[in-house]
Amino acid sequence: MPELPEVETTRRGIMPHIVGQTVDSVVVRNPKLRWPVPDNLPELLAGKVIESVSRRAKYLVIKVADGHLLIHLGMSGSLRMVSNNEPVKKHDHVDILFSNGSCLRYHDPRRFGAVLWSEAPVYEHKLIKQLGPEPLSDDFSGSLLYRLSRNKSQAVKTFIMDSHVVVGVGNIYASEALFKAGIRPEKPAGKISKARYERLADCIKTTLAKAIKQGGTTLRDFVGGDGKPGYFKQQLAVYGRAGKPCIRCQSPVTEIRLGNRSTFYCKKCQR
Known part of the structure; x- marks a missing residue:
C-alpha cells in the first residue's frame, strides 16, 4: 500500500x-x-x-x-x-x-x-477534517504522543498508526521508527515515558523524511509519478527481515502480528 x-x-x-x-x-x-x-x-x-x-x-x-x-x-x-x-x-x-x-x-x-x-x-471535507497532525510538521511532537497515550493499553505501534493521532505512519515506517527509537512495538502506549516519546517522534520524522528523499518504498504495486519504483527498501532495518541478523546486534529479527499487520523488531535492541 x-x-x-x-x-x-x-x-x-x-x-x-x-x-x-x-x-x-x-x-x-x-x-x-x-x-x-x-x-x-x-x-x-x-x-x-x-x-x-x-x-x-x-x-x-x-x-x-x-x-x-x-x-x-x-x-x-x-x-x-x-x-x-x-x-x-x-x-x-x-x-x-x-x-x-x-x-x-x-x-x-x-x-x-x-x-x-x-x-x-x-x-x-469529511474524510480529512478529523485527521491528526502531519508527522513532519511542528504540530507533531513527543509531547503530543505522550499526552494522547495516557491510560491507553493498546500497543504503541497501533497507537502511532492511528490517523487520529498522527497521519501517515504506516506499517513499514512504524516498524522502522520504533526500531530506531529502541521501543518494542507491542509495549502498551500508556506505559512509555515522555522522554521516550520525544525520541520516537524524532525517529518518525527522520524515517519519513529519509524515505521521501529516496522516493518511497519499493513495493510491488508502487511507482512514483515518473513511473519509476521507490528505493527506500534498500535501507530498511527491520521490516521484512524476519530471521535475518539485526544490523546493530546481529540477533535475529523477530516477526509478530499486531493489529493484523506483520510487525518486525529486535528483541535485544528494543525494550
Missing part, C-alpha cells in the same frame, strides 16, 4: 507537470473505485487551470478555481504523467488530459483508491 512518503513522492513528481496547465478533457473508464467517481467530473474540470497540488495525509489535493480534486491511491493505485496517446492498460481508470498534450493517468488494479470532487474548503 502506498504510504505517506510514496504519496508525497507522487505529489512532487506530478506537480511541475500540471500546475499552470489547462484541463482539456477527462476520461473516466471505470467509475467504480472505493467511492464512485463523480458522474460530472469531466464537466467540472474541463477548461480549468490547475492552481496547486498539495497533500493532506495520504490524500492528494489538486486545486482549481472553484474546487478540489481529492485523490487517494488506496492499496495499489498510482498516478503517472504520460502522453495523451499512450496505450491504455487494463487498470487505467481515469485520465486527465491537458491542452499541452500531456495526461495525468490514474491506475489502480484493486480499485480501492478514490477520485473525488469537493467545492468546500478541503480541510472541512
Whole structure:
C-alpha cells in the first residue's frame, strides 16, 4: 500500500507537470473505485487551470478555481504523467488530459483508491477534517504522543498508526521508527515515558523524511509519478527481515502480528 512518503513522492513528481496547465478533457473508464467517481467530473474540470497540488495525509489535493480534486491511491493505485496517446492498460481508470498534450493517468488494479470532487474548503471535507497532525510538521511532537497515550493499553505501534493521532505512519515506517527509537512495538502506549516519546517522534520524522528523499518504498504495486519504483527498501532495518541478523546486534529479527499487520523488531535492541 502506498504510504505517506510514496504519496508525497507522487505529489512532487506530478506537480511541475500540471500546475499552470489547462484541463482539456477527462476520461473516466471505470467509475467504480472505493467511492464512485463523480458522474460530472469531466464537466467540472474541463477548461480549468490547475492552481496547486498539495497533500493532506495520504490524500492528494489538486486545486482549481472553484474546487478540489481529492485523490487517494488506496492499496495499489498510482498516478503517472504520460502522453495523451499512450496505450491504455487494463487498470487505467481515469485520465486527465491537458491542452499541452500531456495526461495525468490514474491506475489502480484493486480499485480501492478514490477520485473525488469537493467545492468546500478541503480541510472541512469529511474524510480529512478529523485527521491528526502531519508527522513532519511542528504540530507533531513527543509531547503530543505522550499526552494522547495516557491510560491507553493498546500497543504503541497501533497507537502511532492511528490517523487520529498522527497521519501517515504506516506499517513499514512504524516498524522502522520504533526500531530506531529502541521501543518494542507491542509495549502498551500508556506505559512509555515522555522522554521516550520525544525520541520516537524524532525517529518518525527522520524515517519519513529519509524515505521521501529516496522516493518511497519499493513495493510491488508502487511507482512514483515518473513511473519509476521507490528505493527506500534498500535501507530498511527491520521490516521484512524476519530471521535475518539485526544490523546493530546481529540477533535475529523477530516477526509478530499486531493489529493484523506483520510487525518486525529486535528483541535485544528494543525494550
